[in-house]
Amino acid sequence: MPDTVGYIAAEGFAAELEGELARAGVRLRGWHGDRLLLAEPPALTPAWAEDVWFDARELPVPSIKQAARTLKGLQRNWALLTPPAHVRRANLIAQQLPHVSMKPLAFPERPPAAPLGGWTLLDEGRLLASPGTLSPFPHGRAGFVEDRETPPNRAYLKLWEALSLLDQRPGPGDRCLDLGAAPGGWTWVLASLGAQVTAVDKAELAARVTAMPGVSVRRDSAFALDPARDGPVDWLCSDVVCYPDRLYRLVTRWLQAGAARNFVCTVKFQGATDVAAMDAFASLPGSRLMHLHHNKHELTWVSLKRWRAGSHS
Ligand SMILES: C[S@@+](CC[C@H](N)C(=O)[O-])C[C@H]1O[C@@H](n2cnc3c(N)ncnc32)[C@H](O)[C@@H]1O
Structure with a gap:
């Protein structure tokens, strides 16, 4: 010890x-x-x-x-x-x-x-x-050689960091949903890795991101998606601005439907840290809740299919 x-x-x-x-x-x-x-x-x-x-x-x-x-x-x-x-x-x-x-x-x-x-x-x-x-x-302290020209904002650094900490990442042949995708930093990361990305947001994405191979756009609410109709996907990524309990209900719907293999989702706090929501995310099986160096007053919740299958809790 x-x-x-x-x-x-x-x-x-x-x-x-x-x-x-x-x-x-x-x-x-x-x-x-x-x-x-x-x-x-x-x-x-x-x-x-x-x-x-x-x-x-x-x-x-x-x-x-x-x-x-x-x-x-x-x-x-x-x-x-x-x-x-x-x-x-x-x-x-x-x-x-x-x-x-x-x-x-x-x-x-x-x-x-x-x-x-x-x-x-x-x-x-x-x-x-x-x-x-x-x-x-x-x-x-995760540091990256930044791309200050191509991605439309700096949010891509969060996804780079999350994927660098995992020994698994999206690649060619993988279907990804990027919820709350505008202006397109995360979609840019996923498409750059060769994945097929459906970017979901009511707001518009940068044209140079939507023009990337493998990217399609849905001008919709993330909460309007139906796992049975819009899944299955290999990666469900979310950076939607919403209350943690709303995101929790969304991910548990996708989890229970078995419609997403892997999740990388930002849990955003408005005002005080929502400790009850933190505990709820942390207790989802096969998942990890972490503060990335590039997170603000928010946490990143990750769940991999492999972890849920029992090799990690
Ligand atoms: C922090 S930004 C996402 C940045 C994005 N990850 C990137 O890399 O560019 C949050 C996004 O959530 C979107 N949003 C808010 N409510 C939403 C909803 N119900 N459905 C989909 N997107 C939503 C906003 O329009 C905004 O574009």
């Missing part, structure tokens, strides 16, 4: 993370800086954590050289979470560690498969290091 679990809060959502862990009965040890919340094992994967340090342990720092040697002895790749104090000392240790490329990802390139540990200084004489982390990105 590791000593400690570290949860890296999504920026601006520390209170949400703390509340979520407290509701789950996790014994909290306290914050280190404003992003790292330390808690007792076992580790969970809360929605408001962009990264989890599964097996953090405290290690002595008798000297900078020795600290680097200890970290290198655990594994090769480490990302420093800047501590609230002793920043210079932490940077000197980091300089002695093997170089890790933090280059932005050129989607559809996949994130590095090699384990990336997280570490920080607790004080001058102690560091906290976790060889095992949830995110393949340093502290969950």
Whole structure:
């Protein structure tokens, strides 16, 4: 059993993370800086954590050289979470560690498969290091080589990030529904991967997106679709602006009808975070609720057919 679990809060959502862990009965040890919340094992994967340090342990720092040697002895790749104090000392240790490329990802390139540990200084004489982390990105900070010309907005970064975190993505031959598709960032992503996309929105999509091979448009409400008539689909994606309970009713209709294999849906909060809705999405079998680095006051709910079949819950 590791000593400690570290949860890296999504920026601006520390209170949400703390509340979520407290509701789950996790014994909290306290914050280190404003992003790292330390808690007792076992580790969970809360929605408001962009990264989890599964097996953090405290290690002595008798000297900078020795600290680097200890970290290198655990594994090769480490990302420093800047501590609230002793920043210079932490940077000197980091300089002695093997170089890790933090280059932005050129989607559809996949994130590095090699384990990336997280570490920080607790004080001058102690560091906290976790060889095992949830995110393949340093502290969950997903960075991409952005396309500032083709997609009509920056919403595509959410779908790039969600698909980068999954080991499955749409491709040629897959049927996708993109609900709340305008102006077309997500449709652009799906069509670029070679999938057939039906983009559903009452608003208009950018012409350069609707002209892409495989894209068809329905000027309709997402809620007017009928799973029996409009399914089955391989991927149901939704970025519709609506109350979480309305989206919940929509996805459960598609789930119960067995009309969508995989789901990637944004759960958007208006005003306060709707904790009851979060719990409802989180308890849908074979799914995961997460705050992507590119999410605002919203969460991304993902469910894969494979997970529902039992290999993940
Ligand atoms: C955040 S935008 C989606 C951005 C889109 N994912 C992209 O990448 O360009 C939300 C969209 O939801 C649409 N919307 C709101 N209510 C809807 C409904 N009932 N049915 C379909 N779309 C809806 C809005 O018209 C708006 O275009």
